[in-house]
Amino acid sequence: MNTVQKKILSLTAIVLFIMVATWFILTYYNQKMQDQYNDILQRYLQMNEVSASSQQLVTSLNNYIQTPTSSKLSNAESDRQRLLDAQLQIADLRNNSNHFTLTNYLNLIDSLVDSTNRSIRFLGEKNNEEALNDFTEATRLSKYISEMTLTLLGTELQTYDQFYRGMIMQSVELKKLGVWMLALFTFLLLLFTYWFSLSITRPIQRLTQAARELSRGRFDTHIEIYANDEISFLAKTFDRMRININNLISEIQTKAQLESELQKNKLLLQESQLRSLQSQINPHFLFNTLDTLSKKAYLEGAVETSDLLTSVARLLRYNLKRLDRPVTLYEEVRVLREYIFIQKTRFTERLRFEEEVDEACLYVQIPSLTIQPIIENAVIHAIEPLEEGGTITFRVRDGGSEIIIEIEDEGSGISEEKILHIMEDRFAIQEGDGHSTGIGFGNVINRLRLYYGREDIMAIQSVVGKGTKVILKLPKEREAGVNHV
Amino acid sequence: MRKLVIVLLSAICLVLLGFTLSSFIQVFHYNLSAPADVGSTNKSGYRLILITQEMDTPFWDKVEYGAAKAAGKYGAELEVWGSYGTNQEDFLKYMEIAIASKVDGILVQGLNTDEFNKLATVKAAGNGIPIFTIANDVPIADSLRRTYIGSDHYKAGQMIGEQLAEDLGHKGKVVLMISDHQEDFQSKRLDGILQILKFYPDIEPITVVAGDTREKVVAATNEIMNKEPKVAAFVSVTANNASAMVQEIGKRAQLSRFHIYSFDDSPEIKTLLKEKKMSGIIEQSPEMMGELGVQLMVQWLQGETFPLKYEGYFTDIRLLKADELP
Structure with a gap:
């Protein structure tokens, strides 16, 4: 992962590299030119040295001839040596154009040295006239050497003319190159730096923008930043934070919704309680009276009537219980039987009730008065309107993780539309017309749904003209849901 | 707008790059090798x-x-x-x-x-x-x-002599202008001319010694023309004197009256011949x-x-x- 620090370091490295490279190139060329200048100067100096030392030799020879002392002689000899050294050096300056002249030049120096030597020798032999002759010759030769030095210098200038001009041009070009290079690198670096700084600041700007949006409460904009440094990491973290906040908010919203639903449910319950209270103005009195009536009937030998009255009383007592407390399925089934007994007395042969109950399943807890209203619904719609009556089948069986309760009738059935209407219209308060407890079908569904926290707690299968089947799937383990419904 | 800026920037970039490159090439183009380094061809010739x-x-x-x-x-x-x-x-x-x-x-x-x-x-x-x-x-x-x-200057002198004899018709006066500088070639030429003229007794050679400056030649020419008005031919044995001599003769008389001869080792000779101011020259190689x-x-x-x-x-x-x- 590229860090911002790495980026800055690499930028610095590039700048440094370019600077060093440029410096090296320019310095190298300057150095090369300097060397060339030095070489050229050296050539001229060497030529001049020959000329000067030959003159020096003639002077010291003259001194020696004037006053022949050994110190003068050694002077002359050292000057001769100097000239020979200079000659040796000048031999290296040979090139195509001065080849001929240079050979002449070297030979001239030899001739000068020879004349000098002869002159010294003659002087040693006290042959002054010959010595003077040779001295004169040496003087002339020295003059020729000086002249030829000029010729050589002239040739040199001519030969090197192109070279010198080239050098001047090159130095001018080098200067130009320096300027152009500076301009180019400055421009490139500016561009690069701009691009580079943008690569750092742009993600930050976008992050700032995103943060501003977030602070305004817009949690649904996705934050995406394409960068390869810490900013990108920051952006990702920021985005994760946004998602978390978003989730929390939606959770709170769901909870609030649930809360409100619960509130509504409570209202519903109260309403149903109120209704049941309204319908039982004095339930205790009624209950006591029913009890007394039962005893009286029994004493008078009307056993069936007595039983009927007992059932009614029991049903009544069950109804008097608080509705908001869950009961076991067993209790529900018992009350259901009392109700069926009463209804059988009413409908005699028209009502056929069949039950297939798995006793092992009756321990589950269930909101009170949930199954009886459904059976009652079946009686009202499938038995009452029909002259020949019908069969109501009640099944309780173990369905693995849930207890399955089925209530089946053979009535006229309910249309698809109406089923949907019943299932969808969750909190519509259905009139419990003709219901003994005053609790309607819708009420039952809603209470079951709230109690178990599941929508699919009840299913209705119906074929028009054939009958209706209500299936309750009660989970053995209660999951989420609202307690104490 | 953005596109324009990019195009502009890259154009500037390219221009700068071009200039830098051309400058770079220019610098390296001057492959400076000193002529001295070329040396050591070692011409072993004489x-x-x-x-x-x-x-x-x-x-x-x-x-x-x-x-x-x-x-x-x-x-x-x-x-x-x-x-x-x-x-x-x-x-x-x-x-x-x-x-x-x-x-x-x-x-x-x-x-x-x-x-x-x-x-x-x-x-x-x-x-x-x-x-x-x-x-x-x-x-x-x-x-x-x-x-x-x-x-062969002797032979050259003989050729002049023969031509002279032929042109003069074996008689007349001939001025032989020589320089006071006794060069070998001059004496040989003179010897050659005189050797031939010996055979023609009617031809009288007059040897005139002039200096080697223009003035001296002019003076000598004047003098001989005054002294010998009937001269028929001039020979400038030293070619360098010919031009001054011809000029002076031309001033005093019709050039065509005279037979004038010389040798070709002077810059002006060929021109004089072309202008027909001279009758003939000896051409060398x-x-x-x-x-x-x-x-x-x-x-x-x-x-x-x-x-x-x-x-x-x-x-x-x-x-x-x-x-x-x-």
């Missing part, structure tokens, strides 16, 4: 020097040209030194430098003076440097020159001289041509008449 008193005259230019051609052919190195306008001091200095420089051979325009002969005999012979005279000879005895390459000189020198140095002919190697001469010119 170092020859051609010395003349008359640099940059058409005659000597041709000699130079021929010599250079031969030098190139034989791989010798040749350099031409010389003085302008017969400056003897410079000329002798060059001789001395050439000898002190220990060149392998010297081709020199002969100068019959003591200094020249001393240099040629003592210095050059002492250093073992061969000296060939070219175009102008010096007496063998005085100079110890190895050989001579050039025209300067190119041949240069070529032959260098060739002989190289061959002698290599030991191929030995011994050399002391009397010299003569190059072609021919008479060029004004009437025969187109």
Whole structure:
């Protein structure tokens, strides 16, 4: 992962590299030119040295001839040596154009040295006239050497003319190159730096923008930043934070919704309680009276009537219980039987009730008065309107993780539309017309749904003209849901 | 907008890059190798020097040209030194430098003076440097020159003499203008002319000695024309005097009345001939001289041509008449 620090370091490295490279190139060329200048100067100096030392030799020879002392002689000899050294050096300056002249030049120096030597020798032999002759010759030769030095210098200038001009041009070009290079690198670096700084600041700007949006409460904009440094990491973290906040908010919203639903449910319950209270103005009195009536009937030998009255009383007592407390399925089934007994007395042969109950399943807890209203619904719609009556089948069986309760009738059935209407219209308060407890079908569904926290707690299968089947799937383990419904 | 900026920036970038590159190429284009580094070609050829008193005259230019051609052919190195306008001091200095420089051979325009002969005999012979005279000879005895390459001046004089006799119709007065500078070639030419004129007793040769400046030549011409009004022909034995002489004659009389002869080793001669101010000249072969000189020198140095002919190697001469010119 590229860090911002790495980026800055690499930028610095590039700048440094370019600077060093440029410096090296320019310095190298300057150095090369300097060397060339030095070489050229050296050539001229060497030529001049020959000329000067030959003159020096003639002077010291003259001194020696004037006053022949050994110190003068050694002077002359050292000057001769100097000239020979200079000659040796000048031999290296040979090139195509001065080849001929240079050979002449070297030979001239030899001739000068020879004349000098002869002159010294003659002087040693006290042959002054010959010595003077040779001295004169040496003087002339020295003059020729000086002249030829000029010729050589002239040739040199001519030969090197192109070279010198080239050098001047090159130095001018080098200067130009320096300027152009500076301009180019400055421009490139500016561009690069701009691009580079943008690569750092742009993600930050976008992050700032995103943060501003977030602070305004817009949690649904996705934050995406394409960068390869810490900013990108920051952006990702920021985005994760946004998602978390978003989730929390939606959770709170769901909870609030649930809360409100619960509130509504409570209202519903109260309403149903109120209704049941309204319908039982004095339930205790009624209950006591029913009890007394039962005893009286029994004493008078009307056993069936007595039983009927007992059932009614029991049903009544069950109804008097608080509705908001869950009961076991067993209790529900018992009350259901009392109700069926009463209804059988009413409908005699028209009502056929069949039950297939798995006793092992009756321990589950269930909101009170949930199954009886459904059976009652079946009686009202499938038995009452029909002259020949019908069969109501009640099944309780173990369905693995849930207890399955089925209530089946053979009535006229309910249309698809109406089923949907019943299932969808969750909190519509259905009139419990003709219901003994005053609790309607819708009420039952809603209470079951709230109690178990599941929508699919009840299913209705119906074929028009054939009958209706209500299936309750009660989970053995209660999951989420609202307690104490 | 953004696109425009990008295009603009890249254009600037490209321009800068182009300039930098061209500058870069320019800098590296000057591949400076000092000529000194090229050296050490080690020309092992002989170092020859051609010395003349008359640099940059058409005659000597041709000699130079021929010599250079031969030098190139034989791989010798040749350099031409010389003085302008017969400056003897410079000329002798060059001789001395050439000898002190220990060149392998010297081709020199002969100068019959003591200094020249001393240099040629003592210095050059002492250093073992061969000296060939070219175009102008010096007496063998005085100079110890190895050989001579050039025209046979005696024969040239004879050719002039014969032509003279023919043109004059075997009688008349002839002025032979010579220089007071007793050059070998001059005396040979004079000898040649006089040798022929001996056979014609009616022709009277008058030898006039003039100096070697223009004024002296003019004065001498004047004098002889005053003294001998019936002169029929002039011969300028030393070509350098011809132009002044012709000019002076022209001032005093009709040039066509006279027969005027000379030799071609002076710059003005050819022009005078073309203008028909002269009747005829002896044309030499300067190119041949240069070529032959260098060739002989190289061959002698290599030991191929030995011994050399002391009397010299003569190059072609021919008479060029004004009437025969187109």
